[in-house]
Amino acid sequence: MLVGTDPEAAYAAHLLPLKLALDVVYVRRASLWYDARIVGRTLWVIVTTLVGRRRFPDPPELVEARRLLAESGAASVQRPATEL
Numbered sequence: 001m002l003v004g005t006d007p008e009a010a011y012a013a014h015l016l017p018l019k020l021a022l023d024v025v026y027v028r029r030a031s032l033w034y035d036a037r038i039v040g041r042t043l044w045v046i047v048t049t050l051v052g053r054r055r056f057p058d059p060p061e062l063v064e065a066r067r068l069l070a071e072s073g074a075a076s077v078q079r080p081a082t083e084l
Helices: 007-029 032-050 061-072
Strands: none
Touching: 007 061
8 A cells, every 4th residue: 555656645645544534533532441341342353363364344433433534625545455
């Protein structure tokens, strides 16, 4: 995704807006319970990776982050590969 002559510009144009939108989603949902759910999902990914799983669904927050990007008129964000 970041191949080309200027990977830093590609990052700033394609990935950074989505990461910032995910940060906004996190801040809006911030609570101890939400943090515990994130930790639980992280542990699930680690354990299932150890037993051989390599593909995972997108995080549920991604839908809201993409909606925020669409509403803000931010640059189009390409769907990243979900393989780890």
